[in-house]
């Protein structure tokens with residue numbers, strides 16, 4: 241399966257900084273990489289359209305980091321799927337643990353967001369993952385199962401490329417504590433199994449990303465695993481050199 245590397249810029253970069261990051265990335269990444277790896281960047285809302293104007297016509301895709309599920313209306317401060325589409329997005333991250341934890345997003349909201357994205361033809365990058373406490377009390381798989389089943393309730397897909405799932409153990413995000421390849425693979429295999437229950441044959445081709453302290457020197461070990469089909473990269477996506485190295489190191493093992 242063609243791996244997918246997405247850079248989650250979180251709440252970083254002014255317009256100017258975002259433009260210089262993406263321009264540098266386009267210069268550094270050799271054109272041949274895109275034949276073997278799909279690449280996307282996920283800037284903040286204010287940087288989506290400016291970044292789109294630079295990457296449009298290149299193989300680099302655009303992702304948002306969040307969305308609101310209503311079509312339009314009096315929802316001060318929110319952004320709709322159509323707005324994302326018109327800004328050039330093809331993907332949107334949903335259910336990131338920072339949104340769940342800091343902004344109180346529930347499984348139900350995540351489901352509504354996934355549905356709204358699907359209806360608009362945007363591809364959700366659905367994030368799931370357990371906290372350290374949940375892992376230590378042996379609840380990892382139970383949490384993942386609950387998050388997946390509720391986020392995907394009533395969501396039909398016709399092609400494996402209509403959905404991306406990212407396993408992001410909360411204890412590994414921004415902490416420098418990456419999951420070992422076998423810890424990640426165990427959960428990825430479980431995610432694949434749940435997706436098989438939901439989407440039958442399509443499940444084997446749905447891309448499952450790992451996220452949480454992915455760096456140039458640990459990405460190859462992860463993507464070598466059978467069910468790890470790429471990475472959602474936070475901190476290391478903020479430097480063009482590091483992000484490019486992650487893409488290139490991925491390409492070398494696939």
Ligand code: PGA
Pocket residue numbers: 248408412413414415416451452453454472473474475476
């Ligand atoms: P990190 O973040 O790479 O900085 O750990 C990953 C993410 O939150 O998507």
